[in-house]
Amino acid sequence: MKQLFGLNKFILILISVVSFSSCQKVVNIDLNSSAPQIVIEGEVSDQPGPYTVVLTKTVNYDQSNTFPPVQGASVTINDDAGNSELLIEASPGVYKTINLQGVVGRTYTLNVVADNKDYQAVSKLNSPVNIDTLDAENASGFGGGGGGGGNSGPKSKVVIAKFTDPIGIVNYYRFMESINGITTTSINITSDNLRDGTLIEQRLRTNSDVKILPFDSVSIQLRSIDFGVFEYFRTFNRTGGGAFNSSTPANPSSNISNGALGYFSAYSVKSKSIVIQ
């Protein structure tokens, strides 16, 4: 649904045409510094562990992109079946499970104690959904995946994942795309809103610097996520501070308590691969 209202690209075309004199330049903006804030990124899945929880901190905007790890924190994950595990710090800021195995249908709770503050998040591990087929088509300039349209080089492709949504229950999905073994960072999510129980075709948007070309091997993970994680990524996409007509920039709405940034996601996975023709 989002792309229906994604007038942004159109407005860009409009502006570049109407205002033949528009231009962009890098400017110096004097931004405030901010007190470092904890960032938590944790996952549990139906695949074999270990599962990882990464703790880092924010830095000021003018600093380089190295984010200090949060060390010596107490990180536990427990489920609603009475299992509980204290994670060990495998490397600075990276905490891993040893025995825990994610099980479909269970609800997982993450507890983090760091710098004398408690953070908690809850996520449910929903049932997996199979990908029926993967297809690829030329990226159009508008309304589909990024990267396409331009006149330079060979046409980039977009991958379309087709799957049958289970009827009668609300489902939320996140797609992970790997091109020749390298996982891209684009956020692709969807839900079965307005199309419960139907065959869903999802065009997977890529960032403009990613190109999918013939003979590339692309593998897609279809992750069944819960509402809290879906909301995190939905607001992540919306509030990132885009250029035109976007909503007022804000931090994504996290499912973690006490003001922490990031998310905690339990999910199940089904995968499929395709070699682009």
Add this chain to the structure above:
Amino acid sequence: MKKITVFIICLCCSLMGTAQTAKFTISGYVKDAKTGEEIIGANVSIKELAATGVNTNAYGFYSITIPAGKYTVQAQYIGYSIHLDTIDLKQNTKIDFLLTEKINQLNEIVVTSERKDENVTSIQMGVNKLDIQQIKNIPVLFGEKDILKTLSLLPGVKSAGEGSSGFYVRGGSADQNLILLDEATVYNASHLLGFFSVFNSDAIKDVTLFKGSQPAEYGGRLSSVLDIKMKDGNDKHYIVSGGVGIISSRLNLEGPIVKNKGSFIISARRTYADLFLKLSRDSATRQARLYFYDVNAKANYKLNDKNRLYLSGYFGKDVLGFGSTFGINWGNATGTLRLNHLFNEKLFSNTSLLFTNYDYKINANFGGNPLDIISRIQDYGINEDFQYFVNTKNKIKFGLTSTFHKIIPGAITSSSNSPISKLHLDNKYAWESAIYASHEIKVTELFNIEYGVRLSSFSLIGPGSFHTYDTEGNILDTSTYSSGQFVKTYYNLQPRLSANYILNERNSIKVSYGRNTQNLHLISNSTSGNPTDLWIPSSNNVKPEICDQVSLGYFKNIKDNMYEFSTEVYYKTMQNQVDYKDGAQLNLNANIESQLLYGIGRAYGIEVYFKKKYGRLNGWIGYTLARTEKQINGINNTNWYPAKQDRTHDVSIVIIYDLSKKWTVSATWVYYTGNAVTFPSGKYMVAGQVVNYYTERNGYRMPAYHRLDLGATWQGKKTDKYETSWNFSVYNAYGRENAYSITFKQDPNDPTKTQAVQTTLFRWVPSLTFNFKF
């Protein structure tokens, strides 16, 4: 309600009781001698009697009641010769004035206001009238003269920025302006996502903006009323006029239906910017559609001396599209049917039936599944207004208004075999009514007061299910109502007061207070306004917005009214302001009210206006120093923070100079503090991406904006039959790179760093327009 009626009746009786000596009424219309158009706001006065001046109303009607005797009656208006008539008043008398426009304005002192000293003597403050003639000479983007953009050059009125025809009045947001076209509400005043306004100035007769306390006949929005009246058309000759510009053209046709009894006017515009798209090298851009058109039409017919009928309408459409994959079109339509009826020389009435429609339609076809989304707001209304000209000291206005609103928040339709199911959010129905009365009284020759009251009601009507929400946005309770059942009704009493104390001929002090309420709220999650922004009615969750404003002003005329100076201070408090949560889902959301947050607002400032009215060199300087703040539960820890439209300084300078009989040159310069904006104060890594970290909403400022525009008009040969002119302009003459947006992204040369990128829209935009009339 009863109390008010009784009050009015008592008032009328007491006023009539004073009329004991033999008094008679002079009444009639003031018109343009050449076109037959009624003149709004022309001044009619009795030379022998001080302080008898009255202004013609919106239909050019005036009425003066004075004792029997011999008098000289005079009528005057902007740029027209004064017309005098002597009369021996023994009975009620009808006098129509035909005023002649002064053709050669050069080197001549011309009356450029209703009355030379209107600034000082009128009771109104916080009112701006735009002179349509003057708009022609002010340079604008693409040479398309635009009343909304010209309005933003006045103090207290701020442009919402480039790429937006929205405007902010005294700290109010863009949706808090009531925009009326022949009394019908215009919900979206933008064409092409805001680069143009929907008002074709060829079809416009009169533009008045009320930014302070509004007269009691207006209501429904918090900040201002922009009252736009269409031309009636020439009732003597057929005239064709128009203009050809770089990206748009206009054509205007007017003439008599029956000579001196009725006339019509039709004005149309079409842009052709999309032709440029076809020239693009990019195949994607070549497929784009992008244009708008609009039509204004009006007809009037004088049934007899006491009755006159008007029918007017507007229709406009914007079309954006991209091949067969995506299209959006939107537009306004308004219709007004009016009957002016004169009960007698003193009692004037107008009855209007009104219709307004605003809708947008999106069609999309991704992956072979076409679907349509529509959304619409429709109004059906009636206005009944009375003006009672009691005597030269008292004037009473009263009336009622009633409007039925129908809102379709969003509906999806798709082909029957499409996997996407249909969705139809519940239609919303509301009924909004008001009664009002006001009394303008000249207490002494130097002290005038206008006071009034407006009682409004707003009812949300079934059918439908209506939820109540907790502060988290979870549904607490649901009630179902059947068709026509009242879900929630709000009554609001809105007192209004303006007073003017004339210190002497050249100086006066004015004060005003007014309360306004607003029951339709625009929910917009975009920074500049989208056609898809949604109007929602007050409901069991959303309360009416209320604003109280006090203002105080000092008005001075200098050098025989050649210069006009005024300064006003204002303070506003606003209740029940609506905002939305971070990342709110607003489109096609059945529970949209769960995404909203509520709070209060305040705005205060000082405006200074200095104008040179006559001479070869004329123009004005406006300056505003202001602050606008909000306090919303759940935003910035519920602390006060600057609203987006908060601008500390705002300066406009407009200069028009008549170089010769052929050439007029003009320049405008604007400067304003950048809008309050949200920038990141840090960053972090999540999901493999570097993400901005925000600590507060609107904690930063965009860079200051300034711009110089230059224009020149060359008047070709002008005869009674034929007239041409060329208009040249340069927008942003010194090429200032004003920031349209600033975004933060990864440095392409150093992935370990991030940078701020500023986008500028317009630098040096020249334009050329050819205008003709025959």
